[in-house]
Structure formats: C-alpha cells, structure tokens
Amino acid sequence: MTSTLPLTLPEFAERAAEVLPDGVLRYFAGAAGDEITLADNVVAWQRLALRQRVLVDVSKRDLSVEILGVRRPHPVIMAPMAWQTLANPGGEIAAAQGIGAAGGIYTMSCWASQHADDVAAQAADTTRWMHIHIFPDRDITQRLVDRAVRGGFEALVLTADQPVAGRRDRSMRAQFARPGSPNLADLAPGSLEPAQTWEDVAELVTSSPLPVIVKGLLEPGDAELAIQAGAAGIVVSNHGARQLDTVLSTASALPAVVEQVAGRVDVLVDGGIRRGSDIVKALALGADAVLIGRPLLWGLAVGGADGVRHSVELYLKELDIALAVLGVTSAAELEPSIVLPAPWSA
Ligand SMILES: Cc1cc2nc3c(=O)[nH]c(=O)nc-3n(C[C@H](O)[C@H](O)[C@H](O)COP(=O)(O)O)c2cc1C
Ligand SMILES: CCCCCCC(=O)C(=O)O
Secondary structure, rough: OHHHHOOOOHHHHHHHHHHHHHHHHHHHHOOHHHHHOHHHHHHHOOOEEEOOOOOOOOOOOOOEEEEEEEEOOOOOOEEEOOOOOHHHOOHHHHHHHHHHHHHOEEEEOOOOOOOOHHHHHHHOOOOOEEEOOOOOHHHHHHHOOOOOEEEEEEOEEOOOOOOOOOOOOHHHOOOOOOOHHHHHHOOOOOOOOOOOOHHHHHHHHOOOOOOOOEEEOOOOOHHHHHHHHOOOOOEEEEEHHHOOOOOOHHHHHHHHHHHHHHOEEEEEEEEOOHHHHHHHHHHHHHOEEEOOOOHHHHHHHHHHHHHHHHHHHHHHHHHHHHHHHHOOOEEHOHHHHHHEEHHOOO
C-alpha cells in the first residue's frame, strides 16, 4: 500500500481534498471567521529562517526527546481531533495504530466516533493520551478520567480554550452538522462549560491519577496559572485557529510562554506545523514536542492507518535531514540561536 501513498506532505493534503466529501473537508480544514490566524499559523513558522553550520560530523543523528519524563523516539504527537470515522472508516483505531507504528503518541478526542475502550483494545501497543473537557456535569469528566485509566491511557489532555464553540464560517456555509459521539453517548450529550476556571483544573489534577496537560494556551500568564494548578505540561495552541480568528499564531506565542515556564513543566505546541523544518523551529524555540493536527487527518483520509504512519514518517525524514544539514546531531541540541526572523518576511 505504501507505494501508492503520496511522496510529500502537501500531496497528502491534495489527495485528501479529492477523497473527502465537501462538508467534511470544510469541517476539517476550516477555522474561525476569515481564517486569518489559520493562514498565519502556517506562515509564522515560514517567517523563521534557519542558520546552518557545516562540516560537522552528523553521521549519527538522534531524534529522541523526553516527554513527561519518558524518552520517546521522536517529538511527534497526534493532536486530538473529533470524529475520525469521517476521514476513514477505520477512524480513531486506525489513526492510533498508524501513529503508534511510527513511534508517536496518539491523543484521542473525547468527541471520538469510536469508543475509548475499543481504541484501547485495538491500539494497545500505541502510547495513548485521552483528551477531555471540564463538562458542565463534572461527573462526565470524572467518568472519562476513569475510562482513560482503565484503558491504559497515559495522560489527560484538557482543552482550555473552548468555553463555547467557535464560529467557523467555512463549515457553517456547508451546513455541516456535527455527528454524535459514540464515546460520549453512554455518558450524556456532552456540552461545553463556559463557567470552567483554573479551580476546576486544580481539582482535576488533585483527583486524577494521570498527569494533566492543559491545551490551548497562548499567554505566559496562563502558563503560570497552569503550573500553579499542578499541570504536568501545557500545549501552546489556538485550537488550529478554530476558536477565534486573529488570535496570535502559535509560533509567535511560543517564545514568551517558554520563557515564563522556564523548564518547570513540558511545553508542547501545535498549529500550522507542516514540515519537518517547522518541528526543528518549534524545538529550537523551546518546545519539548509538537502536536500535529490536520496533516495527519489527511493521512488517515488517504490511506487509513498506513497513511497516518507514512505521513509521520515523512515529517521524521524531513526532520532528520534538516538536523543533518543544519550541522546538528540531536533534537536536544536545538537552541533558539538557530532561528532568526527571515529576511523574506520583512
Ligand atoms: C477536525 C478537527 C477536530 C478537532 N477536534 C479537537 C478536539 O476535539 N479537541 C481539541 O482540543 N482540539 C481539537 N482540534 C484542534 C487540534 O487538536 C489542534 O489543536 C489543531 O488542529 C492543530 O493545528 P493544525 O491542524 O494546524 O496542525 C481539532 C482540529 C481539527 C482540524
Ligand atoms: C460542542 C463542540 C464540539 C467540538 C468538538 C471538536 C472540536 O474541538 C473542533 O475543533 O472541531
């Protein structure tokens, strides 16, 4: 099957656009409002230039990073994304199997189109994190935590940037209707909680046997509050620009957050990471790892589990070549001085 898969990451996006129904494509690809932040999430990485050093022995290269205190083969994590059977009938199970085969971590959205128990059973070999919300009924949140523990999920990823749903013009125009979630169906029709606060996060941290990663921060002050609430990590994220247009792109937000955190907890980042060189820039700016969203949905849509695996492998191939050409032998060696504002962005 691999031989029929695209050779490059942009081709995956093109092929996905050919195979997905229009409404689904608009829901997946679209974002809030005029999609200015959606575009800038990508462009903000492209505005950074890389400084290369030559004639360094790069014959041995190490892509490994430490995430939540565990050495992982590389820094790629699949971001939580809802309703993955819309991309491929294999759904969350195939996605988890695919990223696991490539040595990455799978984050399962609680709005999944398959049940967490089934994902746990059929992707048992994949390191899995469970995405959750603080729901208006805190009992639903607790039951999802219990389910995560039972299924061997290793961390909770709590979405902090969705007190209400964003307005996404592109999918509204297609009259895309959100499907139900079999993962939430036996709990209650999950609705969002506009009254959630940092106190809820602290309570979750206290009651959860799993580490809690707070996803959806752009401000250093919020990173500080996450640390005070006991989070094990944070994800600098604007929800793929799907919540509010013209918020800061994540590459722009990352440096100040990293400075505030000062190594006290893991800092992850997502949004617009489309090339292995973008991963280099994220790590150089101080991220410990990256989450990738839409491009892995394109992999799932085009080739199921194989497509996800192959997409991740393309990122890793690009990352590995970038390290070699930059004269760097390990992800750990990447530091801020290798990126600078690009002359073409002035
Ligand atoms: C179709 C889709 C569904 C998503 N569902 C969720 C979700 O359930 N929970 C969440 O926190 N973020 C969700 N996100 C946001 C992603 O986790 C991630 O932050 C974002 O997609 C990263 O940007 P990228 O797509 O440019 O890589 C979703 C994104 C997409 C595209
Ligand atoms: C009631 C809102 C559900 C949204 C779930 C998926 C999501 O976060 C997205 O960005 O889409």
